[in-house]
Amino acid sequence: MRLTFLAPLLLLPLPAAAFTAQNGMTAVQTAPSEITVIHDVKRGDTDYWCAAGDFAQRAMGLPGNTRLWRASPKPRRAGDGIVFTLDASKAAPGAGLSQFGSGPQDGSIPLSMAVGSYCRIIVPFFD
Template structure:
């Protein structure tokens, strides 16, 4: 399953891919997996934003739903990131550093992924 998900991340994105509020694409690649293809110049937190936004708006999941990174660290050059909603599929040690309350299992809620990591990007147009 993980190999299939990685291959899907490397393939060209489908026309129907979800466009997150930060301009990145996200796609469901399994029952509980969300793939965010590589996007040049983006930080890892931007990938969390796209996965969280997809889970919240496309899958209509509650904001309290937990999200884990399924791709191991470090992310290779040109690689996207695979996320999971299933704790048993998480990559050990690949979560974000956490401060404050909440579980210390490498996950964040999809609400936190969106509220803390989504920056709306306004494209620059030359007229």
């Protein structure tokens, strides 16, 4: 009897799967080339870059040399997440990261840098 009650529920669409990045932040793919990192209190901008880069590498299977841009314009409003893009034409002007050295100076960074330089494991503080 319970099975007949649950069967129609299995036909309902499931929400998009959320991805937990190695720094504990949540990212979701919101378009073919867009990744949204959900707002998290007390996180810096580089934490968002980490989560987007980690999603692109592990969930999407993209190579480390793939470029990542910020699509959300600065400044973001309180409580808003940040949208990132893999498409240079969707980058928000002036919203990327500055980097020194070789590579394009367009505010993008490679996924390997987003993960390798900005991912840090957050250990929650318990009272």
